[in-house]
Amino acid sequence: MALAHVDVSPPPDAPRLSWWRKVAYGVGDVAIAIRMTSSQFHLLPLYTDVVLLPAALAGIGRALGLVWDAVNDPVTGYLSDRTRSRLGRRRPFLLATAVPMGITFALLWSPPSGLGVWSGFLFMVLAFALLDTFYTLYSTPYLALGAELTRDYHERTQLSATRSFFHVLGLFTGGILPAVLVARASTPGEGYALAGVILGALMLGVALVTGLSLRELPPPPDGARIGWRPFLAGMRSTLGNRPFRIMLGAFFLILLAGGTNQMAMPYAFRYWLRAPDVVAGVVGVYLLASVASLPLWTRLAGRYGKDVALRGCIAWAVLVLGLLPVVFEPGMSLARISVILVLAGVGNGGWAVLPVAITADIVDHDELTSYTRREGAFFGVWTLVMKIATAAAAGVVGGLLQLVGYVPNVEQTPAAVLGIRMLYGPVPAAFMLAALVVFWRFPLTRARHHDVQRILAARRRDAPSVPRT
Numbered sequence: 001m002a003l004a005h006v007d008v009s010p011p012p013d014a015p016r017l018s019w020w021r022k023v024a025y026g027v028g029d030v031a032i033a034i035r036m037t038s039s040q041f042h043l044l045p046l047y048t049d050v051v052l053l054p055a056a057l058a059g060i061g062r063a064l065g066l067v068w069d070a071v072n073d074p075v076t077g078y079l080s081d082r083t084r085s086r087l088g089r090r091r092p093f094l095l096a097t098a099v100p101m102g103i104t105f106a107l108l109w110s111p112p113s114g115l116g117v118w119s120g121f122l123f124m125v126l127a128f129a130l131l132d133t134f135y136t137l138y139s140t141p142y143l144a145l146g147a148e149l150t151r152d153y154h155e156r157t158q159l160s161a162t163r164s165f166f167h168v169l170g171l172f173t174g175g176i177l178p179a180v181l182v183a184r185a186s187t188p189g190e191g192y193a194l195a196g197v198i199l200g201a202l203m204l205g206v207a208l209v210t211g212l213s214l215r216e217l218p219p220p221p222d223g224a225r226i227g228w229r230p231f232l233a234g235m236r237s238t239l240g241n242r243p244f245r246i247m248l249g250a251f252f253l254i255l256l257a258g259g260t261n262q263m264a265m266p267y268a269f270r271y272w273l274r275a276p277d278v279v280a281g282v283v284g285v286y287l288l289a290s291v292a293s294l295p296l297w298t299r300l301a302g303r304y305g306k307d308v309a310l311r312g313c314i315a316w317a318v319l320v321l322g323l324l325p326v327v328f329e330p331g332m333s334l335a336r337i338s339v340i341l342v343l344a345g346v347g348n349g350g351w352a353v354l355p356v357a358i359t360a361d362i363v364d365h366d367e368l369t370s371y372t373r374r375e376g377a378f379f380g381v382w383t384l385v386m387k388i389a390t391a392a393a394a395g396v397v398g399g400l401l402q403l404v405g406y407v408p409n410v411e412q413t414p415a416a417v418l419g420i421r422m423l424y425g426p427v428p429a430a431f432m433l434a435a436l437v438v439f440w441r442f443p444l445t446r447a448r449h450h451d452v453q454r455i456l457a458a459r460r461r462d463a464p465s466v467p468r469t
Contacts, residue, residue, distance in 0.1 A: 017150050017159065021214060025146060026162035028094070028210030031203040032139050033170025035105065035131075038199060040263075040390070042178045042192070043108075050189045051111050051120040061124045068129055072136045073387070077380020080141040081372075088216030090141035090148075090375075095211040101134040102204030109178075109196025113189065138207055140383050144375035147360035148216065157301045157357045161294045164352035168291050174199060175283065238377045243444040244362045248381065250439035251355045252389050254314065257431035258351060259393025261321060264423035267401070271412045272420050274330050278337065285338050289345025290352060297350040305446035306358050307439075313350030314436045320344050321432060324425030356382075358442075361449045368452050397423055 047053045047061070076093075083089045108127040115123060146159060178195035185191030239245065265283075270276040300309040320343050327340055359382060363375050404419030406412065412420070 017155060021149070022159055022162045024210055024213035025149060025159060026164075026166040027206050028142050029163045029167045030170035030173070030206045031101070031135075032142070033167045034174035034199050034203055035135055036174070036390075037171045038174035038178055038195075040175075042182075042195075046109065046188075046192045047111070047120065047124050050192065051115055051124070053117060053120050053124070057117070057121055061121055061128065064125055064129075068132060072133060073140060073384035074377070074380040076136050076140045077144065077375075077377045077383075080144060081374050081377055090145040090216060091211050091214065093137050093141040094145075094207055097134045097138040098204050098207035098211065101131070101138055101207065102200040104131040104134055104200075105203055106193075106196040106200035107131070109199075110193040111189075136383065140380050142210065143356065143379040143382065145214070145216065146356065147363050147375040147379070149214065157298050157306060157353065160353045160357040160360075161298045163356070164294055164349070165291055167352060168287050171287060172284075173202065238366075238374065238381060241362065241366050243365055243442065244359070244378060246439060246442050247355065247358055247362060248385055250310075250314075250435045250442075251382075252385050253431050253435035253438060254317075254351050254355070255386060255389035256393050256396070257317070257321070257428040257435065258348065259390050260396050260423060260431065261425070261428040263393055263397045264420060267397075267406075267420045268328075268424040272330070272417050272424075273328060273332070275337075278334060281334075282337065282341060285341045286345045286348065289342040290349040293346040293349030294353060296346070297353045301354060301357070306354050306361070307442050307445055310350065310354040310358065311436065311439060313347055313354060314432055314439065316350075317344075317347035318429050318432045318436065320347060321425050321429035325421045328424075358444070361444060361452075364449065364452050364456060365444055367456060396427070400427070 053061075080089055080093055083092060085092050087095070104127065108124075108131050111120060111123050111127075146163060150159060177199065178192060181195045181198075182188050182191030185194065266276075269278060269282065297309055297313065300312065320340075324340070324344075328337070359378060360375075363378055366372075366374060366378070400419055400423055401416075404413075404416045406416045406419070
């Protein structure tokens with residue numbers, strides 16, 4: 001049967017989301033994006049240039065946070081799956097963590113003056129661990145909530161697109177506001193501290209908006225108890241889901257490619273293209289193109305299926321990234337740079353929308369065999385992989401720069417410039433090509449997911465009714 005003729009109408013029990021509920025959910029991603037982009041661009045300069053930690057020690061402090069992530073992400077997902085309350089499974093986490101997440105974010109950006117090397121290192125590690133604990137308690141249930149707000153195949157893509165729009169707004173805010181405040185403050189430390197307070201308050205506010213504005217669909221009763229054995233069994237079952245393993249592997253490679261390209265960008269424009277002053281504008285054009293492309297990917301996913309649309313998105317990224325060292329050259333006009341960045345940003349919009357929407361469908365596939373809704377377990381692993389991919393991208397960029405003889409703040413050798421060009425284009429393109437290979441045989445097509453939804457809808461009709469929370 002031709003794909004265009006598959007009946008993909010929502011199952012009988014699928015609720016429809018109002019535009020307000022989509023917005024109320026999407027705005028919660030601002031908190032996730034702020035934490036992501038502010039830490040990526042500004043956290044290390046604060047602790048190396050203001051607290052005066054050695055760069056290697058500051059990097060170790062960040063790496064220690066990844067060890068803690070390996071524990072708290074899956075555990076948080078498991079606990080949210082097992083939570084039962086009148087507010088639902090996810091909303092209690094969103095509401096309980098909003099205030100401490102905002103406060104600990106501000107704390108991380110406000111280290112006391114006069115700290116020594118080891119006391120400054122200890123402050124960084126403890127403050128980051130505190131923030132990351134509350135951030136994980138928010139972000140994992142938040143992403144899981146998006147998978148259960150609607151069971152409609154296409155509406156999940158629309159919800160993911162709405163979330164992605166607010167994600168980009170958060171990236172703008174977290175990336176630009178600290179730089180502006182530091183430049184205008186009497187001292188850099190005061191600028192970072194003020195940015196921490198403002199951004200922390202914004203994170204607190206959007207978390208409350210999402211937590212207070214939404215209602216959850218009731219999960220199927222399973223009577224499972226909380227314990228380490230059920231947790232480990234659930235982890236094995238989650239990682240044993242073949243569509244999830246394929247999506248997770250492809251998603252890791254996509255994030256590794258995107259992270260490598262984005263982290264290499266400042267080096268490319270300063271040392272290769274000799275245009276360091278346009279970096280802020282470059283980021284803006286790239287992100288605006290990402291936002292503008294969201295309706296395109298949503299429409300393609302609705303017409304051809306999310307799996308087909310994601311393959312097209314990855315293939316597009318391979319082409320654009322591979323051509324960057326060829327089409328970019330020193331002295332090129334800003335208009336030419338902008339056109340190329342728009343093409344690159346179009347691919348970024350697809351990565352933001354489609355993988356999360358596909359994973360929400362994978363949760364349905366898992367329910368078919370496990371008879372349990374385990375969104376938290378899947379998105380606990382999902383958020384862990386997001387953090388590992390970001391750390392891996394930093395390792396790739398830093399390691400290759402070291403290998404080619406990069407020296408900061410000086411004229412680079414031809415070998416170093418070549419290495420920077422490779423990091424900005426061909427290396428990310430190779431990671432994207434690997435992602436395409438991994439995802440090529442993804443089995444959960446639109447037609448297969450429609451069958452899964454029909455079976456689940458019939459099963460829910462036969463189950464005892466549960467009041468909405």
